[in-house]
Each structure stands twice: as structure tokens, then as C-alpha cells.
Amino acid sequence: MSLLLENVRKSYKEPNGHRLPVLGIDRYALEQGEQAALVGSSGGGKTTLLNVISGILAPDSGQVVVDGRDIAKLPEAVRDRFRAAKIGFVFQTFNLLPAFTALENVLLGMSFSGRGVDREFAITLLDRVGLRSRMNHTPQRMSVGEQQRVSVARALANKPALLLADEPTANVDPGNQDLILNLIKDTCKENSVTLLMVTHAMEVANTFERVDRLSDFNKPEASPQEASA
Numbered sequence: 155m156s157l158l159l160e161n162v163r164k165s166y167k168e169p170n171g172h173r174l175p176v177l178g179i180d181r182y183a184l185e186q187g188e189q190a191a192l193v194g195s196s197g198g199g200k201t202t203l204l205n206v207i208s209g210i211l212a213p214d215s216g217q218v219v220v221d222g223r224d225i226a227k228l229p230e231a232v233r234d235r236f237r238a239a240k241i242g243f244v245f246q247t248f249n250l251l252p253a254f255t256a257l258e259n260v261l262l263g264m265s266f267s268g269r270g271v272d273r274e275f276a277i278t279l280l281d282r283v284g285l286r287s288r289m290n291h292t293p294q295r296m297s298v299g300e301q302q303r304v305s306v307a308r309a310l311a312n313k314p315a316l317l318l319a320d321e322p323t324a325n326v327d328p329g330n331q332d333l334i335l336n337l338i339k340d341t342c343k344e345n346s347v348t349l350l351m352v353t354h355a356m357e358v359a360n361t362f363e364r365v366d367r368l369s370d371f372n373k374p375e376a377s378p379q380e381a382s383a
């Protein structure tokens with residue numbers, strides 16, 4: 155079992171002191187190497203769920219077990235190291251470092267993982283996302299879709315156990331959409347990486363054997379006083 159959420163509750167504190175319940179998940183699991191698309195309405199809690207799975211946000215209660223460890227229970231420094239080593243991200247907003255080239259962004263991602271830097275693998279990944287001729291460009295000198303492709307290469311470079319992707323094809327044209335989707339899926343399959351991909355695009359979701367609708371398994375409670383964070 156690569157990912158298991160049990161009895162996970164998450165709410166946000168609103169300015170008036172009330173709590174906005176966003177997640178109420180009794181059980182959600184992905185097997186190692188499984189690939190799922192996650193769909194749901196805007197504001198439904200998809201990004202919150204990814205942030206809870208990765209340990210960026212602490213749940214109010216419940217278990218979030220990634221690769222056998224309940225990350226919600228790990229001390230912060232241990233959780234940060236665990237995340238860097240085990241979880242890859244493709245963010246909606248790329249989060250590339252502006253002062254560094256495409257290649258350096260991928261290499262830096264590798265160095266944070268603690269696995270050591272494999273320059274050849276970084277170049278191979280950039281080649282596979284069609285950026286061999288852009289490796290020495292900084293983000294400012296790349297199109298939005300090219301930046302997105304760098305962020306995909308960076309996420310895969312760490313050989314994560316779990317890859318979380320938040321709308322990774324939102325900013326690219328249809329040709330590059332297929333390229334990025336196939337790169338992510340094939341690389342995950344080759345390395346038995348578990349993949350959870352948030353998307354609004356049904357044509358993207360429908361390329362997955364497993365499509366999970368958040369509202370089917372997420373029942374935020376109306377009684378937020380239980381929440382503590």
C-alpha cells in the first residue's frame with residue numbers, strides 16, 4: 155500500500171473564527187504503482203487534499219500513510235526529509251527557481267532528495283519533455299508550457315515513491331499535453347511510482363483506468379467544532 159488515508163478531517167479557520175470543513179475522508183487508498191485521476195468541482199478540496207497527503211498541511215485528525223509512514227505524526231524536520239525523498243510534485247504554479255536554468259532546477263531538485271545528483275538522468279528527462287535545446291534557459295526565458303515541462307522533469311528526477319500532480323497540463327497546447335501526460339504516466343509505470351493527478355479536463359481524466367471523484371469519498375462535516383488546527 156503506497157497511500158492510505160483514514161478518518162482524515164481538515165478544516166480552515168475563517169476570519170470570523172468559524173471553521174470551514176473541507177476534508178472528511180473515512181478511507182482513501184492507492185496501491186503502489188497505481189495511477190488515478192482526481193476530479194471534482196472548483197473549491198471542492200483537491201489542492202487541500204494534495205497538501206495534506208504531502209504533509210505541507212497537517213490534518214485536524216486522522217492518518218496519512220505514505221509508503222508505510224504516517225506523515226502527520228512525523229516531526230517537522232523528519233517530515234520535510236521524507237517528503238523530499240519520497241514525494242514528487244508538479245504544482246499548478248511550477249515553483250521553479252528564477253535565478254537557475256532548466257537543468258539547474260532539475261539538478262537542485264535531485265540534490266534536495268538526498269539521493270545524489272545524476273546529471274545524465276536530468277538531461278535525459280529534459281530531453282524527453284522536448285527541452286534539450288532549452289536546458290540553459292532560465293524560467294524567464296521560457297514559455298509557460300516550457301516551464302511546466304521543466305517542473306515535470308524536476309518532479310520525476312527524484313524517482314519518488316508517490317507523484318502528486320496538480321493540473322500539470324493546464325498551461326500547455328494539446329500536442330504537449332499528450333507529451334507531458336505520457337511522460338508522467340510512462341515514467342511512473344517504469345519505476346512503479348504511485349500517481350495521483352488532479353485535473354479539470356475530462357479528456358485527461360479519461361486516459362486513466364481509475365478516475366476518482368472527490369465528492370464520492372469526501373464528506374466534510376458540518377460540525378467543525380471537532381477540528382483543532
Ligand SMILES: Nc1ncnc2c1ncn2[C@@H]1O[C@H](COP(=O)(O)OP(=O)(O)OP(=O)(O)O)[C@@H](O)[C@H]1O
Pocket residue numbers: 166167168174176194195196197198199200201202203
Ligand atoms: N488557506 C485557506 N484558508 C481558508 N480557506 C481556504 C484556504 N485554502 C483553501 N480554502 C478554501 O477551501 C476550499 C477548498 O479549496 P481547494 O483549493 O482545496 O479546492 P480545489 O478543489 O483545489 O479548487 P480548484 O479546483 O478551484 O483549484 C475552498 O472553498 C477554499 O476557499
